[in-house]
Amino acid sequence: MMLKNEIISVAKDQRNTITNLDLGITRDGLEDIKINVSFATVISGIRRCGKSVFLHQIKKKLNNWAYFNFEDTRLSNFKIDDFEKLDLSLTEVYGKIDIYLFDEIQNIDKWEIYIRQLLDKKKKVILTGSNASMLSRELGTRLTGRYIRKEMFPFSFNEYLKLNKDKPSLKSIESYLEKGGFPEFLKFKNEDQLQELLINIIDNDIVVRHNLKNSKIVKNLAIYLFSNIGKEYSYNNLKKLFNLGSINTLISFISYFEDCYLLFSINRFDYSIKKQIISPKKIYAIDNGLAKANSLSFSKDLGRMLENMVFINLRKKHENIFYYKDDEFECDFIIKEKESITKAIQVCLELNSENKKREISGLIKALSVFNLKEGIIITKDIDDIILQDEYNIKVVPIWKWLDKN
Numbered sequence: 001m002m003l004k005n006e007i008i009s010v011a012k013d014q015r016n017t018i019t020n021l022d023l024g025i026t027r028d029g030l031e032d033i034k035i036n037v038s039f040a041t042v043i044s045g046i047r048r049c050g051k052s053v054f055l056h057q058i059k060k061k062l063n064n065w066a067y068f069n070f071e072d073t074r075l076s077n078f079k080i081d082d083f084e085k086l087d088l089s090l091t092e093v094y095g096k097i098d099i100y101l102f103d104e105i106q107n108i109d110k111w112e113i114y115i116r117q118l119l120d121k122k123k124k125v126i127l128t129g130s131n132a133s134m135l136s137r138e139l140g141t142r143l144t145g146r147y148i149r150k151e152m153f154p155f156s157f158n159e160y161l162k163l164n165k166d167k168p169s170l171k172s173i174e175s176y177l178e179k180g181g182f183p184e185f186l187k188f189k190n191e192d193q194l195q196e197l198l199i200n201i202i203d204n205d206i207v208v209r210h211n212l213k214n215s216k217i218v219k220n221l222a223i224y225l226f227s228n229i230g231k232e233y234s235y236n237n238l239k240k241l242f243n244l245g246s247i248n249t250l251i252s253f254i255s256y257f258e259d260c261y262l263l264f265s266i267n268r269f270d271y272s273i274k275k276q277i278i279s280p281k282k283i284y285a286i287d288n289g290l291a292k293a294n295s296l297s298f299s300k301d302l303g304r305m306l307e308n309m310v311f312i313n314l315r316k317k318h319e320n321i322f323y324y325k326d327d328e329f330e331c332d333f334i335i336k337e338k339e340s341i342t343k344a345i346q347v348c349l350e351l352n353s354e355n356k357k358r359e360i361s362g363l364i365k366a367l368s369v370f371n372l373k374e375g376i377i378i379t380k381d382i383d384d385i386i387l388q389d390e391y392n393i394k395v396v397p398i399w400k401w402l403d404k405n
Contacts, residue, residue, distance in 0.1 A: 002075070002082050007089040010074050011066075015093060018056060018067060024183065025162045027054045033150065035062075035099065040115055040125040040143060045152030046261035046286050047205070048197055050183050051128040052103050054152060058126065059101060066094040069103035070111075083114040099124040106130075112142035119146055130205060130260060153261075153316060154287045155181030157402040170381050173399035177305045180289025194293035198222065198262075205260040210252075217242060221253055225263055225283045226295040230304040230311075232280040261286050264315060269322035269334050269341075282323055284311040302380070303349040306398060307332060310347050310378055313405055324366045331366035341370035346377045351384075351395060360388065367391050376401075 027050060035041055043051050052069070059065055068090060070078070078086075090097060100118060105111045106129045118125050139147060155163065157176055163186060166172045179186060185193050202222060207215045221242060225233070235247045244250050257263040263286070268279040285291040288305050291298050298304060311333065314321055320336035324344070335343035344366040348359050363375045374392045384395040 001079050002077050002085070004085045004089055006074070007078075007082065007085055008092060010072055011068060011089050011093045014067065014069055014072065021053070021056055023053055023057050023060075024050075025159060027057060027152075028156055028159055029150065030054070030057055033058055034148075035124045035126065036148065037122045037124055038119065038146065040119060040127055040147045042139065042147050042149045043126065043128045043152055044149060044261075045130070046154070047130045047201055048182055048184060049152050049154045049261075051130075051152045053183070055101055055103065055126060055128055062099050064094075064096050064098040065101055066090040066097045066099075067101040067103075070107045071104040075107075078108055080108065080110040080113065083108075083111075086114075097123070099126065101126050103128050104130065112139075115143065116146070130201075151316070153181070153312065154289075155183060155186065156313075156316075157399070160186070168399045168403045170397070170399065173380070173397075173402070177288060177302065177309060177398075178292060180287040180292070182287060182289055185289055191293040194290050197290065198294050201260055201262055206253075206256045210256060217244075218253060218256075221250075222257060222262065223294055225254075225257070226285055226291040227297045229283060229285055229291055229295075229298050230307045232282055234280045264311070266311075266321050266323060266333075269324050269336075276322075284308050284315075286312065303347075306349055306378070306380060307347045309398065309402075310345065313402060314345070317405075324362075324369070326365070329362040329365035331362045334366060334370070341372070344370065344372055344375045346375065347379075348377065349380050351377065351379055351382050360386065360393065363393060364388060364391055 033041065043054060045051050059067065068086065100123060102125070105115070105127050115125055115127070157168070157173065160176045160181055161168065161172060164172070182194065182197070185191070199219070202215060202219050206212065206218055212218060221238070235250050239247050239250050242250070254263070254265060258265065264284045265281045266284070267276040267281055270276050270279065285308055288308055291308065311321070314333060314335065318335050318337070322334040322336065324331040324334050331344050332347045333345040334341055335345070344363055346359050346363040348355060351359060359377060363377060367373070367375050373390065374394070377393060377395045378398055378401050379395060381397050382395050383397050383400065386393040386395060
């Protein structure tokens with residue numbers, strides 16, 4: 001437990017710190033944030049993607065707010081019973097409070113009890129968190145559905161252009177393809193930051209959180225998956241490769257990666273849920289720069305960098321993303337909205353005489369299976385339209401596609 005004067009001291013120091021905070025470029029989606037007295041607004045995403053800065057950008061539009069960051073090392077003894085003292089402390093520091101802004105509140109056990117109390121008092125609440133389970137398995141139960149989520153990602157291509165005062169072009173997309181969008185890395189250009197970020201996430205968001213004994217095997221698994229972005233994997237093969245005693249252990253590790261937004265798996269599409277579960281999956285990373293800094297093979301494959309970038313942009317807007325594959329054909333991304341497949345997307349670095357037939361045939365097979373008339377092939381720099389049979393295929397440069405999506 002903590003003393004009230006200790007909490008007041010931390011709150012004052014934090015307020016002084018944020019007074020001159022550099023808010024950088026305006027993040028995408030800022031205008032979409034609507035604060036409701038009945039629901040907590042939860043901003044979730046991977047560490048260091050800019051959630052706290054986004055919170056302070058929201059704050060600029062507000063009155064009668066109070067801010068508190070629970071990732072402060074001085075709060076190591078903060079417990080559930082200290083929330084009452086926190087309320088009194090924040091009132092003393094900020095005066096009248098209508099809106100509470102909390103950074104990384106999931107660090108405090110049973111925090112949801114306090115948040116529900118604030119909502120019952122008709123106070124507005126905005127939270128940030130680095131763990132995706134705050135939004136799904138845990139948060140739905142903890143806040144009894146009383147939340148609206150906003151997922152944050154590293155800088156989009158549009159934000160990257162704003163940061164560098166640049167325009168969409170082949171040159172700018174080539175740079176973004178390799179650097180990714182973590183704000184601090186783009187500012188200081190030191191890959192050590194991205195390597196340390198991976199260690200930080202594994203140690204704090206996975207090993208400590210889930211009380212694991214062997215952090216080395218978790219890190220090695222993450223690096224292996226980073227090195228195989230866009231490739232198929234199976235639980236059985238990974239279990240043998242890493243000499244794990246149980247497939248359930250492996251499934252848990254990968255779910256931990258997904259919970260903290262580090263890596264994402266997609267299923268091979270099948271109308272049978274059972275077949276989806278047992279079929280090989282594909283793996284993608286939250287950010288090209290992070291994957292490149294923590295892998296050797298991925299950094300040499302621009303085609304997989306392009307595919308990963310397309311996936312991340314799709315993931316921002318769609319929950320149900322699959323790949324299609326049969327004995328002969330393959331299509332990179334299939335989008336399901338509600339109960340229907342609505343989009344089929346193929347990705348290749350360049351379309352040439354060697355791969356044109358394969359890429360187009362894979363896309364057309366997916367279009368025919370799902371009764372679609374139009375598909376997209378995303379490349380590095382080709383802009384074209386292909387009419388084949390009754391299908392309309394748009395070939396789009398990645399920088400144009402990102403600019404419109």
